[in-house]
Amino acid sequence: MQDVRGQTSDFRLPTSELGVRFMHVKLKLFASLRNGRFKEKTLDIKEGSTLIELLQQFGIEKEAVAILLVNGRDGEFRQELKEGDVVSVFPPLGGG
């Protein structure tokens, strides 16, 4: 498994040497958000991270996010994520 810092770990580290706790979340990207990124990835992120912090790590800004779900329900950018959360992000489509 690879975490957001690009480091690979074979086992989960609940607490780092500096006392920072980590958790797993799954990030699922859809449509053009996958370009240059990925379809889905399980990530180790700092406990207490918010949705927007997670998305910004992958260069995804608010304007590029239309439908945003956490575990299938509406998500908020400022929402703190929890262990095991599944985040789904759909970009806006506006053309006719």
Next chain:
Amino acid sequence: MPGHLRNIGTLTPDEEKKIQKAKVCIVGCGGLGGYVVEMLARLGVGCLTVVDGDSFEESNLNRQILADTASLGRNKAITAQERVRAINPRVKVNAFSQYLSGDNSREILAGHDLVIDALDDIDTRFLLQETAEELNTVVVHAAVESWYGQVCTIFPGDRSLDRIYPNQRSLKKNYTNNSFTPALIAAIQVSEALKVLIGRGNILRKRVLYVDLLEQEYHFIELET
């Protein structure tokens, strides 16, 4: 055999009568709207209003069914009106060769049973949702970009666009598109419109169908209220 009788098997005789009396307004006659107008006219929907202030240009030729070498430079709504008359002279068709705006939206949308959102501008989509709600009219929304498309049927009070575009008000963008995504998404949009008019079948209310033709994925996203 008159063409509309071919609908038998899809529509009952009563439903056929219902759509012959129906009035549908199509806002935007470009990529999606061109196909929607074509399909609604062939179904035999009794009265269509087509709205677009834009004129065809070369960049439309890759995807807009009403854009061809003869229609370049011509207004899209007027071209759509002529197309409907050529397909089915029994369909009454009104054309507004202007963009939907705060000044004209009530006047244009009033009196219709259903409105089709085939726009390419997010702010105008919100204006459409708002005006349709004031007029107690259902909107069938669709949008496309590249390999992707979405459809949602919005009843008065649902305000589904608030969930679909939470961070995109005033977003201006030129969207890239192709020949096949608008055709598919327009067909789904027409099936939604037809079901609302006849009151039968399962519709995309408070949920969005989000289509990814590159990966051939079809996601149904529930919208909370």
